[in-house]
Amino acid sequence: MLKSLVRVSSSVAPLQASKATSVLTRPFHNSVAAEKQTVYSTDDVPAVTGVPHLLTDNDLSAQQLADVIQSACLFKHQAKKLNKPSDAPLAGKTLALMFSKRSTRTRVATETAMAYLGGHAMFLGSQDIQLGVNESLLDTSKVVSSMVDGIMARVGAHSEIETLAKYSTVPIINALSDLYHPTQILADLMTLHELYTPQGSDPHTTSPMSTLKNLKLAWVGDGNNILHSLMLQLPKVGMHITMATPKGYEPNAGILKQAYENAKIAGTEIETYNDPKEAIKGADIIVTDTWISMGQEEEKKQRIKAFQGYQLTTEMINQSGAKPDWKFLHCLPRKQEEVTDDVFYSPRSHVFQEAENRKWTILACIDQLLVKKAQHLDKENYPKYGLISKVWRDVLRPEHWESVVFDAKGPFFHDWQAEHLVDHIRTLEYYAGAFQGSMPTDGYNRLTTLRIIHVHNRARREPEIWPPLVQLVQRMAGGPLVAVELVSTNAIPEFWEALSHCHLKSLSLENSMSPSPRDTTAMACFWKICRSVETLSLRFSNGYACPLIRSRLFQLKHLDLEHSNIKSNNPN
Numbered sequence: 256m257l258k259s260l261v262r263v264s265s266s267v268a269p270l271q272a273s274k275a276t277s278v279l280t281r282p283f284h285n286s287v288a289a290e291k292q293t294v295y296s297t298d299d300v301p302a303v304t305g306v307p308h309l310l311t312d313n314d315l316s317a318q319q320l321a322d323v324i325q326s327a328c329l330f331k332h333q334a335k336k337l338n339k340p341s342d343a344p345l346a347g348k349t350l351a352l353m354f355s356k357r358s359t360r361t362r363v364a365t366e367t368a369m370a371y372l373g374g375h376a377m378f379l380g381s382q383d384i385q386l387g388v389n390e391s392l393l394d395t396s397k398v399v400s401s402m403v404d405g406i407m408a409r410v411g412a413h414s415e416i417e418t419l420a421k422y423s424t425v426p427i428i429n430a431l432s433d434l435y436h437p438t439q440i441l442a443d444l445m446t447l448h449e450l451y452t453p454q455g456s457d458p459h460t461t462s463p464m465s466t467l468k469n470l471k472l473a474w475v476g477d478g479n480n481i482l483h484s485l486m487l488q489l490p491k492v493g494m495h496i497t498m499a500t501p502k503g504y505e506p507n508a509g510i511l512k513q514a515y516e517n518a519k520i521a522g523t524e525i526e527t528y529n530d531p532k533e534a535i536k537g538a539d540i541i542v543t544d545t546w547i548s549m550g551q552e553e554e555k556k557q558r559i560k561a562f563q564g565y566q567l568t569t570e571m572i573n574q575s576g577a578k579p580d581w582k583f584l585h586c587l588p589r590k591q592e593e594v595t596d597d598v599f600y601s602p603r604s605h606v607f608q609e610a611e612n613r614k615w616t617i618l619a620c621i622d623q624l625l626v627k628k629a630q631h632l633d634k635e636n637y638p639k640y641g642l643i644s645k646v647w648r649d650v651l652r653p654e655h656w657e658s659v660v661f662d663a664k665g666p667f668f669h670d671w672q673a674e675h676l677v678d679h680i681r682t683l684e685y686y687a688g689a690f691q692g693s694m695p696t697d698g699y700n701r702l703t704t705l706r707i708i709h710v711h712n713r714a715r716r717e718p719e720i721w722p723p724l725v726q727l728v729q730r731m732a733g734g735p736l737v738a739v740e741l742v743s744t745n746a747i748p749e750f751w752e753a754l755s756h757c758h759l760k761s762l763s764l765e766n767s768m769s770p771s772p773r774d775t776t777a778m779a780c781f782w783k784i785c786r787s788v789e790t791l792s793l794r795f796s797n798g799y800a801c802p803l804i805r806s807r808l809f810q811l812k813h814l815d816l817e818h819s820n821i822k823s824n825n826p827n
Contacts, residue, residue, distance in 0.1 A: 311429070332458075372618065728754050
């Protein structure tokens, strides 16, 4: 993805000054005397750059966050409702689960997610490897990352996962640290998105930006990593958050400051209290977590005393003035002192749906970091591909790029001239919200394949979404463009009209709709395209192509209608 999904280290850590000459700068010679004067240290080990990681919640932009949630919903829909297996894109790949702490949901979710994608999850617990005990984190990172394709790390101090990422040659996902728990909050937001998606709509085709906007979440409990992640993520989807923590158990001040900055940008509110009833007032969702995290067992008596009055009961929540239809979440495991059975097992509680969604959101993260990365940045042949990010822009030469991913709100076209790129690429992927209208439409003289992903018919609300794509396709009329793929995309009529002037050989719609028969012009253009292509694929899609299929498909050699509802309405 453009920002990489997620964070790309953009510079090599500076080498620390020392009396010894760095191994990176010293001259090569065989003098024994000179060799004795050289002292090596960890300062001489360069950081690995250009590898995308998911380490903190701020590694995801607002659009990337929405895309991951929708992708998770789509995986869930395909696997559970359509009983559709994956294409095993990670066959032969291994994800290392480096867990220094116990885990139920995260481990089961990750292992089953990797199995669904055809890969293998290798569990490495604290008793299995020398994770920072008899071997340094630096050494462990270099060794393990040289043998696997990704790492899911559950650590103690957040500095530990930062060190692992600094020297890892493969993507790392933060499965929990003392400061952040990003994959848990993705599951929380996916659950809320499912609960608040309007009847008649599907979560995988509806943006969480619309379903979650202006909802108020109240946190009652410890100022821990779950709260940190909630504070950073909720503003990005337009949610407000109020929190109640005992004095002395407030969230990290630096992270709270960043959360206020996120909220200011998003136009949402963050409020802090020491009284649970104040935080719960007017809340749509109430959330709590354990008061005693792993490693804090010695503080149990002190914490139980400090959290008196924080136990959630139905009576307490209703008396505090929560919304009449309030909902409850808890990341588990749960203890009685945090929340009573009358809340935890009530119809208002969605904790088990929340737990299941750990699988689908982790699966979506793995897909973004390992599958989509693997498609566009092969480790063994990286000069042929380019991810649009500052690092790859500086490292790779555009004349070697063949496949480019354009994602939402990326910096690329704001700080580098597009003409260096567009005449070299052959495959273009456009994700929802990319460029915000600044996409170049000239060039593309070698472009043969256009993929459009998660771009819905939002022209009325977001007029900047479609015009760049329409202009690009108009530019392609009579050009080299031969294949168009729409994934979770409902195109506007102008797009179909522009596309009808291209010499396409292949058209693919997956989880997308053909034009409405009410729009006779767009429908006629769609039929014209279908009559000219050799390959037509309508997978998991709804459309009005039945009269077309019965009519003259002169060039058609391959037809795929898997799980599609092809209606017979004839607009003529």
